Structures are given as structure tokens and as C-alpha cells.
Amino acid sequence: MTRPAPFSDDGGERRGSPPGDDGRIETARLEGVTKRFGVKVAVSSLSLTLYAGEVFAFLGPNGAGKTTTLKMTTGLLRPDSGHVTVCGLSMRDAPRQAKQHIAYVPDLPFLYDKLTGREFIHFVRDMYGVPPALAAERLAHLVQRLDMAAFLDQLTEGYSHGMKQKLALAAALIHEPRLLVVDEPLVGLDPRSIRVIKTIFRELAQAGCTVFMSTHTLDVAEAVADRIGILSSGRLVALGTLAALQSQSPGTRLEDIFLQLTDEASAAPAGLERRA
Amino acid sequence: MTRPPWEPQAEPGGPPGGPPGAAAPRRRSLALLSLARARGLQMRNALDQQIREAPLRTLAVAVLLVLIWVALYVLLDGVLGYVRRLGLVAGIANHAIFVHFFLVLAVMLAFSNAILTFSTLYGRHEAGHLLAMPVDPRQIVCAKWVEGMLLSSWSFLLLGGPLMLAVASNTQVEWYYYPLFLAHFVAFVAMPACAGLLAAWAIAMFAPRRPLRAVGAISVAIGLGALYWIARASSASWESERWVEELFGNLRFLRQPLMPNTWTANGIVAVMERDVGESLLYLGIVLGNAAFVSWATINVLGRSWPLAYSRALQGRYSPTIRRGWITGACCAPARLLLPRAMHRLLLKDVRHFMRDARQWTQIVIMFGLLLVYVANLQRLPLDVESSPSKNLMTFLNLTTVSLILATFTSRFVFPMVSLESQQLWLLELLPLRRVTLLLVKFFFALALTVVSAGGVMWLAVHMLDLHPFWSMVTMLVCLSICIGLSGLAIGLGARFPVFGQRNPARIAAGFGGTFNLIASMLFVLVEIGGVAILSLMRVSSESELSAPNNLTPEGWLLLSGLLGLGVVVATGALAIGAQHFNRLEG
Numbered sequence A: 001m002t003r004p005a006p007f008s009d010d011g012g013e014r015r016g017s018p019p020g021d022d023g024r025i026e027t028a029r030l031e032g033v034t035k036r037f038g039v040k041v042a043v044s045s046l047s048l049t050l051y052a053g054e055v056f057a058f059l060g061p062n063g064a065g066k067t068t069t070l071k072m073t074t075g076l077l078r079p080d081s082g083h084v085t086v087c088g089l090s091m092r093d094a095p096r097q098a099k100q101h102i103a104y105v106p107d108l109p110f111l112y113d114k115l116t117g118r119e120f121i122h123f124v125r126d127m128y129g130v131p132p133a134l135a136a137e138r139l140a141h142l143v144q145r146l147d148m149a150a151f152l153d154q155l156t157e158g159y160s161h162g163m164k165q166k167l168a169l170a171a172a173l174i175h176e177p178r179l180l181v182v183d184e185p186l187v188g189l190d191p192r193s194i195r196v197i198k199t200i201f202r203e204l205a206q207a208g209c210t211v212f213m214s215t216h217t218l219d220v221a222e223a224v225a226d227r228i229g230i231l232s233s234g235r236l237v238a239l240g241t242l243a244a245l246q247s248q249s250p251g252t253r254l255e256d257i258f259l260q261l262t263d264e265a266s267a268a269p270a271g272l273e274r275r276a
Numbered sequence B: 001m002t003r004p005p006w007e008p009q010a011e012p013g014g015p016p017g018g019p020p021g022a023a024a025p026r027r028r029s030l031a032l033l034s035l036a037r038a039r040g041l042q043m044r045n046a047l048d049q050q051i052r053e054a055p056l057r058t059l060a061v062a063v064l065l066v067l068i069w070v071a072l073y074v075l076l077d078g079v080l081g082y083v084r085r086l087g088l089v090a091g092i093a094n095h096a097i098f099v100h101f102f103l104v105l106a107v108m109l110a111f112s113n114a115i116l117t118f119s120t121l122y123g124r125h126e127a128g129h130l131l132a133m134p135v136d137p138r139q140i141v142c143a144k145w146v147e148g149m150l151l152s153s154w155s156f157l158l159l160g161g162p163l164m165l166a167v168a169s170n171t172q173v174e175w176y177y178y179p180l181f182l183a184h185f186v187a188f189v190a191m192p193a194c195a196g197l198l199a200a201w202a203i204a205m206f207a208p209r210r211p212l213r214a215v216g217a218i219s220v221a222i223g224l225g226a227l228y229w230i231a232r233a234s235s236a237s238w239e240s241e242r243w244v245e246e247l248f249g250n251l252r253f254l255r256q257p258l259m260p261n262t263w264t265a266n267g268i269v270a271v272m273e274r275d276v277g278e279s280l281l282y283l284g285i286v287l288g289n290a291a292f293v294s295w296a297t298i299n300v301l302g303r304s305w306p307l308a309y310s311r312a313l314q315g316r317y318s319p320t321i322r323r324g325w326i327t328g329a330c331c332a333p334a335r336l337l338l339p340r341a342m343h344r345l346l347l348k349d350v351r352h353f354m355r356d357a358r359q360w361t362q363i364v365i366m367f368g369l370l371l372v373y374v375a376n377l378q379r380l381p382l383d384v385e386s387s388p389s390k391n392l393m394t395f396l397n398l399t400t401v402s403l404i405l406a407t408f409t410s411r412f413v414f415p416m417v418s419l420e421s422q423q424l425w426l427l428e429l430l431p432l433r434r435v436t437l438l439l440v441k442f443f444f445a446l447a448l449t450v451v452s453a454g455g456v457m458w459l460a461v462h463m464l465d466l467h468p469f470w471s472m473v474t475m476l477v478c479l480s481i482c483i484g485l486s487g488l489a490i491g492l493g494a495r496f497p498v499f500g501q502r503n504p505a506r507i508a509a510g511f512g513g514t515f516n517l518i519a520s521m522l523f524v525l526v527e528i529g530g531v532a533i534l535s536l537m538r539v540s541s542e543s544e545l546s547a548p549n550n551l552t553p554e555g556w557l558l559l560s561g562l563l564g565l566g567v568v569v570a571t572g573a574l575a576i577g578a579q580h581f582n583r584l585e586g
Helices: A009-015 A066-074 A095-099 A117-128 A132-146 A161-173 A191-206 A218-224 A242-247 A254-267 B031-053 B055-084 B089-121 B126-131 B137-151 B154-170 B177-206 B211-232 B241-255 B260-272 B276-317 B325-337 B340-354 B357-375 B387-413 B415-421 B424-429 B434-463 B468-495 B504-509 B511-540 B553-583
Strands: A026-037 A040-051 A055-059 A081-086 A102-105 A179-183 A210-214 A227-232 A235-240
Touching: A026 A066, A026 A210, A026 B276, A040 A066, A040 A081, A040 A210, A040 A227, A040 A235, A055 A066, A055 A191, A055 A218, A066 A081, A066 A102, A066 A179, A066 A210, A081 A095, A102 A161, A117 A132, A117 A161, A117 B031, A132 A161, A132 A191, A161 A179, A161 A191, A191 A210, A191 A218, A218 A254, A227 A254, A235 A242, A235 A254, A242 A254, B031 B055, B031 B137, B055 B154, B055 B511, B089 B126, B089 B137, B089 B154, B089 B177, B089 B260, B089 B276, B126 B137, B126 B276, B137 B177, B137 B276, B154 B177, B177 B211, B177 B260, B177 B276, B260 B276, B325 B340, B340 B357, B340 B434, B357 B387, B357 B434, B387 B415, B387 B434, B387 B468, B387 B504, B387 B511, B415 B434, B415 B468, B415 B504, B434 B468, B434 B553, B468 B511, B468 B553, B504 B511, B511 B553
Parallel strands: A055 A210, A055 A227, A102 A179, A179 A210
Antiparallel strands: A026 A040, A026 A081, A227 A235
């Protein structure tokens, strides 16, 4: 079996039906991005374009390079080669301007222990320069939506994981980002919160925001994502809409596609790749 | 495109073609101020919580701080009073004291700032959170630099304040001495803080994979170099005046006119001599240089902070292959003595300890310094050949070692059970009795304390050439202290576990940790008091110290009591801890 060149965004777009028509607004672009940690290649020649108004789900086994990719997108990690642009702004040349359009919620969100939830959000509001009156209005909606009223004025050190996730998401949305980058957003949440967050993601996409999330929950990806990317050993092995991925093997579920692709990718010798 | 229904009205001002909500901000407040405000709120909330939830502990901490402060004042007052009695020499001595005080202070501040800055600017969580926001990195670096300096204010509260008042009580000073002293102190702190920032940046940039190992290696190299240099500074014996003269002669470069510590010392001595003009001149020099160095450091480091953070993060993610053969070999003898399950548990604890540099570096530093002191006992200007001196030195050594050991077990051994209890469900599934777990931890702590404290004490009695009988008595009491302290820390750690807290320092700072520290100190005081009584009994019986066996029956009884006390305390604490630990639900 010969392995083609690493899967690229263009290939996926040709096969899958895109979420919008021509003239879609590009929110983020990763071009040939590579990142190594010592001898380990975490991400290899990854090219990916994200568009306004879509929820993009990043799937992959543990250690596939999902979090590394998210961190490079947000500017926390610098790629060894390749470029990252957000809303047309280079993350290398204009990081501050680019970050103005991004919000990042890591898998273990950072909160200041000795601040209350409200004080934390005020801090984030000030750092993004959101006018207090506007932020207060947004916060009121978010508090109601995420059911945070009961704990918003308590110190965050006493929050459960779910409470922390909700607060981090509310803080991330306070400046209305164009690109919301979320790492494992639904881990540790109760079913009601999962439903609310999935709905919020869809609404954000409808409002023109891009949600770029990594997840292990394939059901969520199936339910929410407009496009899905599968990463294995640092390489993008599949990209497209759910329908496009399923069109390769009609009748199969995303779980089967995921297992098949990641198994093959990890079994294949270096330099070989399989298209979805 | 539509806005989500839960969002308020669209904010105009977004780029053309962009979604309506993604507008550029109208007003960006200074990140520096926002960070300062957030930090102020955190401090207020923490203090409020501390006073509300633990008023007695807060009061105890405040009282202890005042006691330490008063003790330092008394010490410094005594030193300066002695210098004052030397008359004309005092003027020169004051200057020399200040020069060396500020030099040592600079090293301490640079070190503490480097550690603090590394954790805040290149650590895992807060730095990433701040860096993901659209903030000028220079402002973050500046905020952390200011934060580091504020946290360094302990140096003034703890050292500078007593020094300022001690100087005032020994010299006729005017009112303006106080504000000028404070100004000199504050101005001086900026430069060591910059040195700390630079050191943290260099570690993140050039040694990101093993930062603690790099710092440890550099510190050890500098320390050994300094010791070698001091040892080679003079061929004269240590107790001679010539050695002191030659040492200070070699240290003359530290008093160079271009050194900031010299400027600050000059400025303070000038204000002591009521020369306000000269004091202000030196203050201006320090301030000017501090401003320039700070500006340059913050700008250069601020620009490269994202890159340095990325490198630090990259280093953290880089896989490190660990075979574990060293720790395996260390624990191999235990395989002969312990059942297989206990041996595996012990190996796990040893590996955890050895791979956490925060733990082993502290014990290495503490006992390393003691080893240096003990190894040079023979060179101290004391009559170590006389029996009373030997007796006194041994007693003081045992006291020092025991007190250090008590702080070590309270800080590192006490939290071990709490940390293990985070995985209580896992232990619950193992075919092990919970008491076995406590015993393994006790044996591990005992081995650690016996090797470190016992090693130092053995070297001490060897260097003092103590009689074998008294060497044995000292070593047995030391062993008893090790047993008692290890048992107390493990037993009380199991009796007062702290769940949900992964930071050992916070576990040790809780009620149980404080209780353990107090109990450990009391235990050490009883043991040391017993040793003191034994020594007095020997002196009062006027027996020859070199006699192999000169204990009276009361002495033997007391010695037995001291040895038994350690075992009783350890057994009691472990029994209480095991009883409570067995009742815990996973």
C-alpha cells in the first residue's frame, strides 16, 4: 500500500460539502505547521482552514497532537515551521491583534483561586478592553444561560470541575470572540450542562463565530460539528463533513471511521498516509 | 448571519465582513492595572478568608512574626552596639556591615525572584492564561516584576526594619534618617529583581526540559566554587586575625565603587552622619541605574516572553525516558526485609521523592550546609580538644539537626498520607491493609531521616573525636528522634488528612500540619532537654568524660526513657493515625 502525502485541508474541501457557499470568511489558517518535542513529532505538516460560522471538531487518540495544534492556533506554542493566521493576522507578526479575536478554554481552565467568579470575569473583561456596561449585559445573559447565579460570587477555589468549565466559558465569551478554541469542553459536565454548551456552540456558529474544539466524545462531534478533522500521530488523516467521511464507507458510524483511520495511521510506516 | 438569542444587541465596529459580535474594543485598560487590581482583590479575599476561617492561626502567625522580628532586632542591636564600642573603627565597620548586608540581600532577592518569576511567567497555568489574551507581553512581565518586588518586601519587614531601628538606637540620627533608609532599601530591591527575571528567562530559554536540575547544578557549582575560593583565600589558620584580614582583603572587590551595594551602603552611612546631600546623591545614582536596568530588562524580556514561554512549554512536553534503575537499586536491600507488596509501595514512594526536585533539593541544601559546618568543626576557633567544649558542641549539633529534621518532616513527610489519599479508591482495590501503607511510609521516612540526620551526626561525633560510649549515646538519641519525628508525621498525617489538595505546602500549612509541627517541636525539646540533663549529671558527678561508662543509675534510667520516648511517640501517633485512616471511605 502506498501512502499519499499528508492529508491537506484542500483535499477535504474537495470531497466534503462545505458548510457555506463561496465567499466564506476565513477565521483561522494553519499552513504546513509542524511542532516537535525533542525527538517526538507532535504535529507534522498540518494544513487546515477554519471558516466563520462553523463548529469544527478535532478528533484523535491521546497524544495525537490535538492540544498542541490548539495551542499553536492560540499562539501559546510557536510552530517549528509553518504559519498560523487568525482573521488574516499572522500569529507570528501580529500576535496581539490576532489574539483579540480568539478565546481559549483549556481542558483544565486556569482560575485565580482567591477571586470570585464575577471578579474573574471582570478581570478578563478588563484585559480584553470590553466596556463594563456591555460586559455586564453579556454576563447577565451568560449567567442565566449557564445557570451560574448560585456560585458566581463565591471564591473559585471551591468550584467543582463543571463550575470551573462554565465560568471559563463565560469568561471566554465576554469579549465575543470570532474564534473560540476549546479543549475537551464537555468533560466532567452534567447532561444538562452538556446540552446547554452544545446549544451555545451552535448558536455561536450561527452568529458567525468559529468554534474549534477538540473532543474524545464522538457523539458530540456528530451532533454539533459542521466539519470534523481526525488527527493521528500528528497528521491529519481525515477532514470533511460527517456526510463526506461516511460517504467513504456508507452505513458506518463515526466511531468506526475513527477507529479504522487511527488504527491504519498508527500501523502505517512513516511517510504513508490514508485519505478519508 | 443571526446573533444568538441570548446575546444582547450587536456591537458595531467589527471589521468588514466579520461577524457582528466580533467588534474591536472601545477602550483597553492598562493590563498592568488590571493585573494589579486582580492581585489586590485576591489578597483582600485571602486575608478576609484567613481571618474568618482561622483567626487563631492568623494570630499565631502574626505573634511568631513579631517574635522573630524582635529577636532579629535584639541580635542586630547587640552586633551594632559591640561595633560602636570599638570607637573610631565603628565608622568603617558600619560601612562594611552595610556593604556586605546589601550584597547578601541582593543574592537572596535575585534567587527568590528567579524562582517566583519562573513559576509565574513560565509555569503551566497562569502564564498560558495571560498569554492567550491580547495583552502587551511587556506589561505582563512588568506586572510580574513589580509583584516579585512586593513579595520581596519581606526582606525589609524582616531584615531591613530591625536593621534600621538597631542602627538608630546605636547612633544619633535625625528624623530624615528613617524615610531615607526606606528609600535606599526600596531603590536597591529593583536591581536584584531584574537579575531574578533574567535568570528565570535564561532557564526557560536554554534549559527548558530540566529547569530545576539546571538551577541545582548551577547553585551547587557556585557554592562549591565559593567554598573552594574561601578555603584557598588564605593559608593562615581560621582562628587567626590574619586569616580574617586576608579574607576581607580578597573580598575587597565587593566594595568596588561601581557596585550597587556600595552605593546604598554609602547613602545610608551618609544619612547616619547627617549628610543629606550625599545620601540623596547616592539615592539618585541607585534610582537612575535601577530605572535603566529595569526598563531594559522589561523591554527585552517582555518582547521575548512568548518565545521563552513556548520553549518552556515545549521542554515540559518533551518526553523523558526514565528507567528507574537507580531507585530500584536503592530499594533492592528492602526486598530482603519487606514483603513484596510493601517493597513495591516503598519503591513507588522513593521514585516519587527522587523525581520531585522540590523535595530532595530542600533536604540536600539543609543537610549539605550542616555537613559543610560539621566538616570544618576542627577549624573553628574553639577549644574542641577540651571535654566541656566537645560536650557543648555535640549538644548544639544534635539540637540543630533535630530542629531542622522536625521542620523537614512537618513540611515533606506529613503531607505524604494526604497526597496518597487522593487515590484512596485505588488503594482500596489493592489486596493490602491500610496500616501496611502507613508502615511503608513510616519506614521510608525513617530511612530518609536516619540517612540524613544520622549521617550528619555521625560525622559530627567523628570530627569531634568523641569517646565511643558518648558517640553511641548521641547516635542512639538521634535515632530515637528520627523514629519519633517520622512516626509523628505519618501518624498525624493519617489522623488529619487533607483531601482535594495536591500542594504539599498547603497541606502542611493546615491545622493538622501546624499541630504536627508543634508536637514535633515539643518532642524534640523533651529529647534535647533530656540530653541536657544527662550532660549536667555527668558534669555534677565530676567523672572523667573520657571514661567509657560513667552514667549513674539515674542517668541510665533517663537514657532509657529518652530512647523509649521516640518509640512510644511513634507507636502512639501511628496507632491513632491508623485507627482514623481505617475508617476513611474511598
